[in-house]
Amino acid sequence: MSALMLDGKALAVSREAMLKASVEELVAAGANQPVLATILVGDDPSSATYVQMKINACGRVGMGSRSIHLGSDTTTEELLATIDGLNNDPDVHGILLQHPVPSQIDERACFDAIAIEKDVDGVTTQGFGRMAMEEPAYGSATPAGIMTLLQHYDIELEGKHAVVVGRSPILGKPMAAMLLNANATVTICHSRTQNLEALIGQADILVGAVGKPELIKAEWIKDGAVVVDAGYHAGGIGDIEKDGLESRAAALTPVPGGVGPMTINALISQTLESAKASHNQ
Template structure:
């Protein structure tokens, strides 16, 4: 068996061409506002990648950079200004923010109409209930990737390893809405190897390098790795998997490009809804 490679990098490029055609049809150019608090180099790089993606599809971007000492109140005021700016169609608050800031309060201050990164409590609730809402970008990108490659989901047992409010939990909800039977595990799950060994679909979303061992994964499974760590490591050990599993995402080049693509796609959708 040779695994189907779920190539997010190539798919994202293909989708950007379609997104650009839709942007060109709009009278007003959609604008994504990005907020970066502090000077973390990795976060700055991620924000710039999103700004670059906007440019490739003809969308506008507005970068807001705030000092490391920013308070919750100051960040909330910035979000309020962007909520009320008619030119801004989507708002991204780069995670994580400095420790003194109430990140959840700031996420939830983003207007649900502009929550294109799918981080608000209201947006999560609507998505989980099957109502219209923008999904968290990484899980939404994963679902697009699985759909593109024709990965069957209905009736399958999916194990999501990770429970963060912007990755693991929305991933589980999206898979459940797609008629999977879903088990959510995490770093403290006592029988993690046994749980993963029963999975038809494994999603690594725990944020720890190679926590999920290749030997735990059964032959023929679909493997989705949402982690990225120094040295090109993911959350899932890949040794020998390509010859045993039915499909897997590369690291890098799998989930990451689809995360950015989902963010851009949902910003465009917000603009079309405004129009």
């Protein structure tokens, strides 16, 4: 067996071509250029890199971007005021608050202050609830990107046992809800899970979203599993150890080049959808 490589980078490139055409069509119809506003709080270099990657992606598809950089001493109240201003700006169609924010800020309160129609990163409590209930909402960008990747490669989900390792509110939990909505049987594992190795060994679909380098060992994963690694750590390694998986797994995401590009693609795709909805009001 040779694992099918789930190439998120290649898929993102092809989808960007379609997004660019859609943006041009929307603007030609008289709509304003779709605009994504990004908010970076503090001076974390990794966060700055991620924000710039999202801005670059907007440029490639002909979308506008507005970059807001706030100091590391920013208060919750100041950040909330910034978000409120963007909520009320008709020229902004999507708002991204880069995670994480400095510790003195109530991140959840700030996420939830984003208007639901501009929550293109899928971080609000309301958006999560609507998505989980299969109501219209923008999904959390990383899980939404993963679902697009699995769909593109015709990965069967219905009736499969999906194991998600990680329960963060913007990755693990929405990932589990999306898989459940796709008729998979879902197990969520986390730091208090007992017999983690045994549970991972049952997975037909495995999603590593725990944020710890190579916590999930290759030997735990059964032959023929679909392995999705949502982690990225220094040295180009993910949350899942890959030794030998290329000859045992049915499908596998590379790190880098698997999930990451699809996260950004989902974000800009959902910003375009928000712009379309605004134009059609």
